[in-house]
Amino acid sequence: MKKKKVPSLVKDERLIKTRREQIVKAAVELFNRKGYHGTTTREVAQASGFSIGTLYEYIGSKEDILYLVCDAVYDEVVEKWERLVDKNLVGLERLHQVIQSYFRVVDDLQDEVLVMYQESKALSGEALNYVLQKELSMKVMFEKEIRSCIEKGLITIDEEEISLACHNILVAGHMWTFRRWIIQKEYDIEAYCDLQIAQLFRGFQIKDHSFQPARSNINSEGR
Amino acid sequence: MKKKKVPSLVKDERLIKTRREQIVKAAVELFNRKGYHGTTTREVAQASGFSIGTLYEYIGSKEDILYLVCDAVYDEVVEKWERLVDKNLVGLERLHQVIQSYFRVVDDLQDEVLVMYQESKALSGEALNYVLQKELSMKVMFEKEIRSCIEKGLITIDEEEISLACHNILVAGHMWTFRRWIIQKEYDIEAYCDLQIAQLFRGFQIKDHSFQPARSNINSEGR
DNA sequence: GGTGGTTGATCGAACGCTCGCTCAGTTCCC
DNA sequence: GGGAACTGAGCGAGCGTTCGATCAACCACC
Numbered sequence: 001m002k003k004k005k006v007p008s009l010v011k012d013e014r015l016i017k018t019r020r021e022q023i024v025k026a027a028v029e030l031f032n033r034k035g036y037h038g039t040t041t042r043e044v045a046q047a048s049g050f051s052i053g054t055l056y057e058y059i060g061s062k063e064d065i066l067y068l069v070c071d072a073v074y075d076e077v078v079e080k081w082e083r084l085v086d087k088n089l090v091g092l093e094r095l096h097q098v099i100q101s102y103f104r105v106v107d108d109l110q111d112e113v114l115v116m117y118q119e120s121k122a123l124s125g126e127a128l129n130y131v132l133q134k135e136l137s138m139k140v141m142f143e144k145e146i147r148s149c150i151e152k153g154l155i156t157i158d159e160e161e162i163s164l165a166c167h168n169i170l171v172a173g174h175m176w177t178f179r180r181w182i183i184q185k186e187y188d189i190e191a192y193c194d195l196q197i198a199q200l201f202r203g204f205q206i207k208d209h210s211f212q213p214a215r216s217n218i219n220s221e222g223r
Numbered sequence: 224m225k226k227k228k229v230p231s232l233v234k235d236e237r238l239i240k241t242r243r244e245q246i247v248k249a250a251v252e253l254f255n256r257k258g259y260h261g262t263t264t265r266e267v268a269q270a271s272g273f274s275i276g277t278l279y280e281y282i283g284s285k286e287d288i289l290y291l292v293c294d295a296v297y298d299e300v301v302e303k304w305e306r307l308v309d310k311n312l313v314g315l316e317r318l319h320q321v322i323q324s325y326f327r328v329v330d331d332l333q334d335e336v337l338v339m340y341q342e343s344k345a346l347s348g349e350a351l352n353y354v355l356q357k358e359l360s361m362k363v364m365f366e367k368e369i370r371s372c373i374e375k376g377l378i379t380i381d382e383e384e385i386s387l388a389c390h391n392i393l394v395a396g397h398m399w400t401f402r403r404w405i406i407q408k409e410y411d412i413e414a415y416c417d418l419q420i421a422q423l424f425r426g427f428q429i430k431d432h433s434f435q436p437a438r439s440n441i442n443s444e445g446r
Numbered sequence: 447g448g449t450g451g452t453t454g455a456t457c458g459a460a461c462g463c464t465c466g467c468t469c470a471g472t473t474c475c476c
Numbered sequence: 477g478g479g480a481a482c483t484g485a486g487c488g489a490g491c492g493t494t495c496g497a498t499c500a501a502c503c504a505c506c
Contacts, residue, residue: 238454238455273456273457274456274457275458276456276457280456
């Protein structure tokens with residue numbers, strides 16, 4: 001018995017993963033359009049391409065869907081974000097590009113980001129904390145970049161303003177998706193990004209006089 | 224027949240108003256805590272102090288409650304706001320104080336503001352547009368103040384940045400309520416207000432060199 | 447002052463419906 | 477032919493909403 005396929009006691013792990021990805025994908029679109037509470041499990045099932053019964057083979061409850069969505073979305077955002085950041089950059093150029101990448105990912109994954117920020121509050125207990133923690137960790141990423149610039153002597157900024165600056169970046173991204181009918185009519189993402197970063201950088205006393213935040217151009221690798 | 228009381232064909236208007244205020248007050252608290260979809264009409268009735276049957280004497284549907292809430296909240300915010308603004312101020316001091324007043328009202332009416340921003344999207348059609356229009360008009364108030372300062376030659380700011388600046392103020396207020404569990408741990412409202420205004424004003428080229436945005440102190444009339 | 451009638455405010459059981467979720471049965475594929 | 481994958485009718489709970497019953501206040505009339 002060399003390769004006797006073990007009759008798995010559990011269901012095929014890969015299938016579970018695939019099915020859950022289908023569910024998440026359908027759910028993101030629905031939650032984005034109708035909200036978590038406004039979406040029924042039947043709708044999720046139908047949009048995923050199977051019956052309500054099958055849906056419940058892969059999830060335990062409706063809230064599980066939201067949890068899967070938030071979890072996946074966060075990972076997707078962070079992963080895409082990290083892929084966009086140019087590892088060769090240092091100093092202010094790097095800080096600039098990290099923020100720029102964040103805005104671009106937010107624009108690229110609008111539906112996902114909106115759900116992550118808006119619907120996660122419907123989660124309860126553990127799951128809610130878990131997701132909010134993930135959100136916080138994005139803020140920490142910005143904080144690290146800013147502190148790195150401070151340590152290198154590139155900028156000066158009041159200690160109490162660091163955290164607020166990071167909040168403002170996060171929220172600026174969130175708002176791009178949240179009230180799109182207002183902002184997105186006036187700006188495209190690159191203009192929005194440039195203006196927000198310019199505003200943010202005015203809060204830094206910049207010591208590196210050679211630094212000039214370049215206007216955005218489409219030089220990032222494709223999405 | 225001097226004072227013959229006319230048997231009113233319609234219900235007592237004043238009673239309707241009072242009852243609706245009761246309903247709105249209870250609903251704000253519930254919507255804030257559990258969201259619109261997460262709140263039942265029975266809960267609203269009980270929290271308002273009467274039965275489900277009576278509730279429906281004063282509203283037409285559940286969505287009516289949300290509409291009443293959004294409408295009332297907006298008016299309350301604007302009214303309190305206008306009362307806080309010192310009419311004697313002009314120029315940059317006035318702009319500064321208008322923004323400061325906005326933050327103070329937002330802090331004072333946290334629950335209401337959060338519901339206004341977060342739950343209004345559950346409205347449909349006309350009602351949604353109506354509320355969004357009211358929201359937009361708050362932004363316009365800031366815009367007017369900024370343009371007034373520009374016309375007076377007090378500040379210079381890129382035309383395309385004006386709208387974004389106003390938008391950022393609104394969002395900063397929203398953020399104060401939306402992520403209160405994290406932000407309000409780090410700052411009190413006055414510190415938050417000072418820092419946000421400082422950040423905003425860095426975006427203006429200030430021509431009036433005598434202007435020094437005073438640190439907040441509790442000099443406004445009591446709430 | 448007592449009485450019967452009218453009115454408007456309030457109540458809560460009940461209705462019809464939709465929801466999240468289950469499970470006995472079917473289909474599909476190795 | 478056996479088990480994994482899938483189905484959808486059906487369940488009970490809970491939802492928004494309705495409506496006939498109840499109650500207190502008031503008025504006209506004797």
